[in-house]
Amino acid sequence: MTRRVWDLAHGRSGDKGDVCNIGLIARNAPAYEILRREVTAERVKAHFGAMIKGAVERYELPNIRALNFVCRGALNGGGTLSLRSDHLGKVMYTWLLRMEIEEQG
C-alpha cells in the first residue's frame, strides 16, 4: 500500500546558515517504525533533488518518535542570501510530508 509521510507524521523545518533541518514526528509507535525503515537520508536527498546541494544526515529522537534530517546546502546559499521566497526553509518539511512510501504488510 502506498501512503504519504503525512499519513504517518507531522513536522517542522528551519534554517541554520545554508542548512535546513527537517523534523518529522511520528503519529504513533508503529508509524515511527515505518518512518525509520522507509524515510532514509538517501531517500530524503533524492526526494528534494537539485534543491539540496549537499549531504543529508538523519538523527533519531526515539522517546518522542521523531527523526531529524539535516540537509546541507539546501537554502540557496543561506537564509540571508537566498533568492527563494522560502529563504528560511520554513515550509521545506511539507515537501517531505508529500513523499510517498511503501508500507509493507
Add this chain to the structure above:
Amino acid sequence: MKSVKLGTGLAFWGDSIRPAIEMVERADIEYLCCDHLAELTMSILSKQKSKNPELGYTTDIIPFLRGVLVKCRERGIRIVTNAGGANPESCGRQVVALCKELGLYGTRVAVVTGDDIMDRIDELLDQGIALENIDTGRPLADVRDRVTQANVYIGCEGIVEALEKGAHIVICGRVTDAALYLGPMRHELGWAADDWEMLGAGTGIAHCVECGGQATGGLYSAGWQDMPRLSSLGYPVTTVFENGEAIMSKPPQTGGGVTVGTVSEQLVYEVLDPANYLTADSTADVSQIKLDQVGTDRVRISNIKGKPAPATLKVNMGYRAGFVGEAQFTYTWPDAVKKAKAGLEFLAERLAQVGFRADEERVEYIGRNSMWGPELVSNPDDPELPEVVVRYAARCASAADARKVFTESVPLYNNGPAGASGIGTRPPVKELFGIWPCMIPREFITQKVEIEEVQP
C-alpha cells in the same frame, strides 16, 4: 525542590508584545525572557549603528517595556533580553531613560557586553586564530574587507552576574538564545558553571520555549485546525526544577495549546545533531528527551542530558554580499501562461538594454512553485488558468543594478502583453549580508557587566 518560573516574552524582533503583556498580568512568573535576534538581525543592526551611533539595538524593546515594565516591577518580575543587539550600551541608556519617564526609580539596569569582536579581528588573526568558515573551510581573507560585524555567541555568565548583583533588567547583545533562560536558572537553582548535566538540561528546556508561540500551537502542523484562538496565542510559561526537569504551560485564558505534539514540533526546530546541541554554556543532549502530558496545556519535559561545553565559541560575522532586486506581475486568462513568459522575456530584454548585470536570477510562479522552484515543481502550463503570478528576483553586486529590476518591469503595465496587473509599488532594494560562521577559543572572550540604578 527549588524551582524557577520563566515566561517567554518575545521570540524575534518585531514579535507581538501582547502575549507578554497578558503574561505579566495573568501568569505566575519570576522572569520574562526575550529573544530579539536572528542570524540576519545582527547585520541589520550593525548597519543601523554605522549610520547612527545611538542605534543598533532592536528598537521594539522600548514599546515592549512600556507595555510590561510597570507591572513587572510591581510583581517582582525580572527581564532578561538580548535586545541590545549591536549596541547594548545605547539600549541600556534608552531603557534607563524610559524607567525615568515611568517614574520607576531604583530600577537596576544591567548591560552585558563582550560579544562584539569586530575591532579585534586583525589582532586575533595575528595571534593565530584563523576564523575560517566552519561550513566551507575557506579562510576569512575571502570576505575580510567586506565584514561589517563580528559577534560571538556568548554564554550566560554575564546574566548570572547581573542577577546576583540585583539587576531588574538585563540587556545583552549576542548571547545565545538559551542563555536568556539559562542565566535565571543558574542564578535561582544554584547550578554550577560546570554542572554539565543540569546546564545541558536547562539548555534543552530553553530550546523548547525560546521561540514563543511556536511551542504553544503556532504553526502546529498536526492539528492547527484544533488550536483555539491562535490570534490570541499564549506564550510558554515554564517552571524549571533544580533536578533539570520542567513543566511547560501557558497563561490562563489565552489561545493555542501546550501538548506533547506542539512541544515536539518546537523541539526539532533548528536542531542539527540532537545528541550534541552545542551552545556556549553546555553541550545538550536532547536525543532521549521525554515529553509527557501531565494536565491540560501542561507538558513535563525530562531526560535531557548534558556534556561539557565546547572549548570554542561560535562567531557569526556578517559581510556585504550585494543587493536583491525584485519584480512581481500578474497575467490573466486567456493565455495567462504564454503572457507571463512573454512578460519575462520583455523584462529580460529591457534589462539587457540598460546593461543589467546579475550574479544569480530566479523565477518563481506564485500559486504554483514559489516555495519549490522549478527544481521540484514544473512551471505552469495550463492555458485555462484564470491568472498567473510571476516573481523575478536577481542578486546583483551593485544597488544600481538591483534597482533596475523594478524600474524595467514597470513598462509591462502599458507596453507589454495584454492582461497585466498586480505590479505594485516600488519595493526597497535590499542589501544582502552573508553569514560567516567561525570559531574562537573561549579564553579569548570576557564578558563585562555594568549596572546603573535609575535615579530621579
